[in-house]
Amino acid sequence: MGEKRATVRDVAARAGVSPGTVSKALNGTGQIARETRARILAAAEEIDFRPNALARSVFERRSYTVGLITTDSFERFSVPVMLGAEDALGAGRISVFLCDSRDDPIREQHYVDVLLGRRVDGFIVTGRTSNERAPLEVSADVPVVYALTPSARAGDCSILVDDVAAGRLAGEHLIRLGRRRVAHLTGSEWFDASRRRAAGLASALADGGLSLAVPPLFGDWTEAWGRQATHMLLRSAPDVDAIYCGNDILARGVADSLRELGRRVPEDVALIGTDNWEFIAHGARPPLTSVDLGLPAVGRLAAQRLLDAIAGNPHAGREHVPCHLVVRASTDDAAPPT
Known part of the structure; x- marks a missing residue:
């Protein structure tokens, strides 16, 4: 013994x-x-x-537990955010309860009530979009921080990716490469991220004395739309020499169609994605240059802001986490593997 x-x-x-x-x-x-x-x-x-x-x-009078509520059933976005949050919370020996509401307000409120019954010290709320959501229904003395998906209530603490900066980074990179006929293919215009990335790209091009070759093509976040949109694009603007995509999956579809149409990447058309989803970016042919939105950093900062609130020092308003460009062979055939 x-x-x-x-x-x-x-x-x-x-x-x-x-x-x-x-x-x-x-x-x-x-x-x-x-x-x-x-x-x-x-x-x-x-x-x-x-x-x-x-x-x-x-x-x-603390449980040293935190509730993490997500609406991201696909887990593409909530998992990196959660891992970042756990990095920050683990140093304080705080455990995390992860609950997927599946975009169902009734299910979400059930999880909130259950976690409050377990006396969690606070909540981190995340999702799969950067569109605003209704605030969590808890009393004012329960700390809540929103990660990636902001609260519609301006005074709440929300930690966000910088979608406008993502578009700007892509545009500035293409300008440095000497590309002059730039197009943008992205997801549904319903998503705030789609409109903001398009605005960031247009702003960067305008600063370089350029404009988009054609208006942004909004559609789905799928490879199928990437392939279809590429054919539409090259029929209307055959001299396009660069394409920025709203996510990496779209970019994979674009790369497929460019090969079918006899366009070389990056020699004829430089290609950039968004998200830096590594198994997609590395698996693309050629490997895909992509804007990394910093999702783990969103989770870490959200956790730090929640710890501050639990300690009696709450933060208010929205903060953006910086993004960065990861250059691969789809824009630079001399780029080393990453």
């Missing part, structure tokens, strides 16, 4: 104080003389005392 684990009573006996005084000293609460606190901390270290997590939660 292993050695018996030290308890609060053992620390109290060694330091010559009551168990209640030990609890106050270890939790940083109550009016305790500096010398007494130092003696208690030394006693705890000498007998290798490690507080029980349940007892810690009782004394500190």
Whole structure:
């Protein structure tokens, strides 16, 4: 059998104080003389005392758990956000309950009620789009941070990707490459991300004295739309020399059609995607240059903002996480593998 684990009573006996005084000293609460606190901390270290997590939660009135609510059934976006959040929360030994509402408000409220019953310290809410969503229905004293999918309530804390900057990065890269006939294929115009990336691209081109070869082609977020849109595009603008796509899956479809039509990538047409979904980008032929939106960083910052709120220092409003371009052979045939 292993050695018996030290308890609060053992620390109290060694330091010559009551168990209640030990609890106050270890939790940083109550009016305790500096010398007494130092003696208690030394006693705890000498007998290798490690507080029980349940007892810690009782004394500190915290559960050291956080609820992560997602509407992203495909998990393409919520998983990187969640992993980033866990990186930040793990340092504080905080556990995460992940619940998928499947875009069902009734299911979401059920999960919220269950997690509140478990006394979670707060919530991170995420989804698969950057469109606004209704605020979570919780009391004002429960901290909530929105990640990727912002709250429609302006005063709530929301951590977002920078879709306008993503479009600008793509446009600036194409201008540096000397491309002059640029097109944009993207998903549904219903998505805020589609419109913002298109606006960012148009802004970068305008700064370089250029404009889009044709208006943006909005459609679906699928390879099939990428293939179809490429044929439509080259019929109306056969001299296009660069295409920026709203996501990497679209770009894969574009690459297929360009090969079918005898256009070389990147020699004839430079191609950029968005998301930097690595198994898609690496699997493309040639490997796909893509804008990385920084989803794990969104999760990490959301977790940090939630920890601040739990500690009594809430943040308000919207913050954007920087994105960056990952250059591969679809824009630069000399680019090293990444």
